[in-house]
Amino acid sequence: MTQLLVLAKTPVPGRVKTRLCPPWTYEQAADVAAAALSDTIVAVSSAPATRRTLVVDGDHPAPAGWTRLAQRGRWLKDRLANAFADTAGPPTVLVGMDTPQLTAKLLARAADFTDADATLGLAEDGGWWALGLRRAGDASVLRSIATSTPETGAQTLTALRDRGLRVTLLPVLRDVDTAPDARAVAQMCSTGGRFRSTVEAMTE
Template identity: 35%
Template sequence: MTGARIIIFAKAPVPGHAKTRLIPALGPEGAAELARRMLFDTCREALAAGVGPVELCLAHHLDWDEEIPRGVELTDQGAGDLGDRLWRAARRAETPLLFIGTDCPDLDRKRLKAAAEQLRDHDAILHPAEDGGYALLGLNRLDRSLFTDIAWSTDAVARQTIERIKALDWSLHIGETLRDIDEPADLSILGDTPP
């Protein structure tokens, strides 16, 4: 075990709140069901990685009453923009930590284990996403600048985060670029029929 805490950041899979950009293709119920499936798949992969505690940090979780997998700690994201919520979760946890979402099927147990291993030798690791965000951010150190004044939900997120890490003079490993499922065109990577 490498001792990295995995913090899964997600919205509870509630119709009308989760995967809203997929609603035109799947409808509110279908988008929520896909979000639910990806959330549980992510929890299983995080647990199977065996690198440390697994925390599911949810938005809108009070509207959702389904059981989460045994061994996963449930926390609330709280208020504020994404940066505020990530910073709050980071400060609550101990480093090393890995932030991930639930919308990247390629972020499996093998990649999570490899990311935790990279944190043995680096201050940070980042797996960029094809859309310009990141699928994983791993940290051995914390600094508020990584979460402040970032253009969230744009194609500048990974670039800005990398620039901030470099400005801190931290060692950084940039992993392979992965693809998220955010838009209807992304559904083709699932390899099966979405709900």
């Protein structure tokens, strides 16, 4: 069975989701980030896994039954690679906190290595929302790829294939960077979810 990692940043005003400002305040942006993280944790908690780990920047606590691990590295690309290295063992799927529309069904697809060495979920903005690896050492390819660019996802796919890995592509998702993103993604989320209710309350 696969272990699941959530790479997250503690929702502190002025340090998270600053591209939501304007139209929202730093405090509102932090509320949106907290809601996105909460719904992501709910989805990951409902998916089968040998272990669930919150790989966090800051002091946000791990949910009950989870492991907590501090992010390590100056740059995001190193923090991603180190998250795999520091939890090396079983096949691993890593997701972030920017796709609160995530479901247990999507995670199950990301964790299916039957005919793959890696699984990759590309994002609409050119990045990626999920990376699954049968072997943690293959995450070393991430250290040479610039993050947060329109080519990040495509370059990650190329690097994995150049390493000789069989890659299964997952559905493309929209992540939350701007207020229009947040409003669009909220409509994809469950009506009972925290993210949808948080965003709808801000846009009324």
